[in-house]
Amino acid sequence: MRLTALLGVVAIFLVGCSSNVDSHKYYKFSLSSENSPVKTSEPSQRVYIDTISILGAANQQALVQYTDENQINIANFHYWAEHPKNMLMQATHTYLVNEGIYAIPLAYAGDDLEQHFTLKIVVHEFAGHFTKGAVLKGNWYLYQHHKRNKTLHSSSAFSLSNSLVDDGFESLVAAHKNNWLLLMQGISQQINPPNHE
Amino acid sequence: MNEQAYIESKPKFSVIWIVPIIAILITGWMLYQHQSNKGHVIFLKMENADGIIAGKTEVKVRSVQVGIVETLRLQIEQNAVIATIRINKHYDSLLTEDAKFWTVKPRVDETGISGLNTLLSGVYIELLPGESDRSASLFTMQDQPALISPDVDGVRYSLTAANAEVLDVGTGIFFRNYKIGQVESAKFNEKTLEMDYGIFINSPYDELISKNVIFWVNSGIEVDLSTEGIRVSTGSLSKLIKGGISVDYPPAAEADELARENTQYKLHKNFAVALERRFDLFDLYLIEFEQSIKGLRPGAPVEYRGMRIGTVEQVPAQLVRDGQPLYFQQDNTSIPVLIKVEYGRIYDVDEQAKQYWQGNIEKWIKNGLRASLKSGNLLTGAVYIELDFYSSAKPESIAKHSIYPILPSVPSGFTALSEQVMALLNKLNKLPLSDTIGEAKDTLTAYKQLGLETEKLIKELNNKKVSEKVDKNLTQLQGTLVQLTASLKQFEKTLATYQQGSGVMEQLTDTLSELESLSNTLKPVTKSLNEQPSMLIFDKNSGEDPIPRKGQ
Known part of the structure; x- marks a missing residue:
């Protein structure tokens, strides 16, 4: 009896050890400053980045894909390295700083927000798509602070998609990155309108 | 030539036979040894053989194996199972006729969890030897473990x-x-x-x-x-x-x-x-109520000004006079209730209390002692009987025409209230209301005049310098305000500890962020566990994720 129990425990141990731990893959993209060095000019506008909210199925670490018009797959083995809202927050911050915008996460802003902007992005869709590649939909809101009140300065809905260059999750991540880059370009233009002079 | 043959008689028993005889003797001795070493066989009757396996289930005393179940078979009537158990040779003395057997298996009861070790090893039968000198070979299995061992004093x-x-x-x-x-x-x-x-x-x-x-x-x-x-x-x-x-x-x-x-x-x-049950010395009294006794139950207390002195015995009293219940008597509209005055409740020395009660009850009733119904619990509507002195009560004496002495009663509750309301209405009817209203009108006019004069007086006072007393009061008020301001500042400081940007708030925010991060990390695990609960032991066998494809 004891031998049987011992064998059972050993068998369970071996089965546990034999599991394929390498099957999980983790991804992350960042809008690094390699190709666009930080501009040294005096920052013209200060922007506080509020939370980036992700609504719906994409609000999790697993990668999400539309496999059909009405069907979603939540990946079992392919994950973002961190929660996508944290990743997008970092990407936004990096991009705006690279664009010469004085961007600070709102949590570190302090009390004096006078005359400055707060950026809030709400993402509705952040998923792979069986025909469109990667889709990114949502709204962004830019508020201006004045005497402890904030007023909506501008806002816009966005709906972006980017086809994959190749098959595979790496391409999907790259397409997501391109989508976010496009979104950031639109927002930074709104904050710092191009000087046509 | 004749020769005579010599015939030698052979021995009747050949020596060679000694070998099989010795073999038979050795075999017999071995069989005897085997049988005697096998031990004593007993039969155990049980309702069902749940968890018991022939050849495997052991019989133990204080966790020491003393026997094993050899066979299991149904009784001829098929209403029980008979287990044949072989008890080891040295433990025959345990099989006293008052020995008890029960199955040890996992049990959860108010005393705790027991028998968990049998989850892996399987159930076993516990034997509790008795104290009898006589032995037995047929026993009955108990449903529950023996509670008290014979060696417990x-x-x-x-x-x-x-x-x-x-x-x-x-x-x-x-x-x-x-x-x-x-x-x-x-x-x-x-x-x-x-x-x-x-x-x-x-x-x-x-x-x-x-x-x-x-x-x-x-x-x-x-x-x-x-x-x-x-x-x-x-x-x-x-x-x-x-x-x-x-x-x-x-x-x-x-x-x-x-x-x-x-x-x-x-x-x-x-x-x-x-x-x-310990108030053995008591007297029974009858109380006749001219009102509803709804809510009064046998066992309800009888109190004197809040002190319990007895118990209601019968509601209504089942007493018979002239062959009829008391409340069948003609011209009698009251409901009789039988109560016990328990002297032990009045004083510990109940004999002394009895003497005191019986020596004074007549006098008390003359002085207005009456029984009435009082509401004991508004939720349940239960009522009890209270004895108290009513100075306005009509003089009465204790009636003894019944089997038990009768204590006089006064109406209470709604009956008393309705009587009081009626009396009040009668008084109201007699009031000269029209005269009173006229007088009230005059009084109001006078009050109006007084109001105008007071207003005039206040205006005059406002124009004059305030007196010293008022000044002093104002100084005191100022002091109080200073104290109040200091308290408010302290309160503000305390509140600031919990405001955004404060240390406490930052710690709280950090903790919440960590919790959120932890929750996010656990989400995939929860999902996988939900889909495949055995994932903790075996490999995750969820389907492969669909590979994202180039745009079509």
Whole structure:
């Protein structure tokens, strides 16, 4: 009896050890400053980045894909390295700083927000798509602070998609990155309108 | 030539036969040894052989194996299972006729969890040897483990309960919340219609059981509803689940002589009932109420100005006069109620209380002592009888024309209220209302005039310099305001600790962020576990994720 129990425990141990731990893959993209060095000019506008909210199925670490018009797959083995809202927050911050915008996460802003902007992005869709590649939909809101009140300065809905260059999750991540880059370009233009002079 | 042959007679028994004989002897000796070493065979009758396996299930005493189940077979009537058990040779002496057998398997009850080791090893049969000198070979399996081992010292008593709730075997017996014993047997006596309990009090606590102890059922939760509010107290978990029996001396009484073994006691429904039975000296009185007695029940208290002096016995009193119940009498519209005045409640020395009561009751009734119904509980509508002095009561004396003396009563509750309301309405009717209204009108006019004059006076005062007294008061008020401001500043400082950006808030925010991060990390694990609960042991066998494809 004891031998049987011992064998059972050993068998369970071996089965546990034999599991394929390498099957999980983790991804992350960042809008690094390699190709666009930080501009040294005096920052013209200060922007506080509020939370980036992700609504719906994409609000999790697993990668999400539309496999059909009405069907979603939540990946079992392919994950973002961190929660996508944290990743997008970092990407936004990096991009705006690279664009010469004085961007600070709102949590570190302090009390004096006078005359400055707060950026809030709400993402509705952040998923792979069986025909469109990667889709990114949502709204962004830019508020201006004045005497402890904030007023909506501008806002816009966005709906972006980017086809994959190749098959595979790496391409999907790259397409997501391109989508976010496009979104950031639109927002930074709104904050710092191009000087046509 | 003739030669004569010499015939030599051969021995009848050949020496060669010694070999098989020795072989047979050795075989016989081996068989005997084998049989004698096999041990004693006993038969164990059980309702079912749940978990017992022939050739595997062991019989143990204090975790030492003393035998094994050899075979299992159904009884001819098919209503029981007979197990053949072989007890090892050296343990024959354990098979006394009062030995007990039960199956050890995982059990969860109020005493805790036991027998968990049998989850892996399988069930086994525990043998508890008895004390008898006679041995037996047929036994019956018990449903429950034996509660009390023969080597435990203690004394057995018996309890009878007429209307208390039915308690299980194993229920604890508590002396001032300390467990001193347990119920060993519980049987309903179909002749006396009472529950008979056999209880075992562990030594040395049997020295607490004197002749005058009282036993009552303790439900585990005590709810005390008094003018101070509701007080709920609970005992130990086992007491809460299974209830218990409490034993103690009567209040303000010392331990009497020690009770003998098997002394029989009454088991009362609760502590109050246990005490009630002790007021043996009482007198019965009749009270005739000229009102509804709804809500009055036998057992309701009879009080004198809040002090309990007796108990309601019969509602209505089932007394017969001239062959008819009292309330069938003609021209009698009252409802008779029989009460007991229990002298032990009035004073500990009940004889003295009886003398005092009987010597004064006539005088008290002449002075206005009357019985009335009072509401005891607004929720349940229960009422009780209260005795008190009513100075306005018509003079009466104690009536003795009935079987029991009759205490006079006065109406109360709605009856009394309606009488009072009627009296008030009569008085109102007689009031000169029109004159009064005229006078009130004049008074109001005078008040109006007074108001105008007061306003004028205040205006004049405002124009004058305030007096010194008012000035002093203002100074005091200023001081109070300074103190109030200081307190408010302190309060503001305290609040600032919890404002955004403060240390406390930052710590709280950080903790919440960490929690959120942890929750996010756990989400995939939760999802996978939900889809495949065995994932913790075996490999995750979820389907492959679809590979994202280039745009079509």
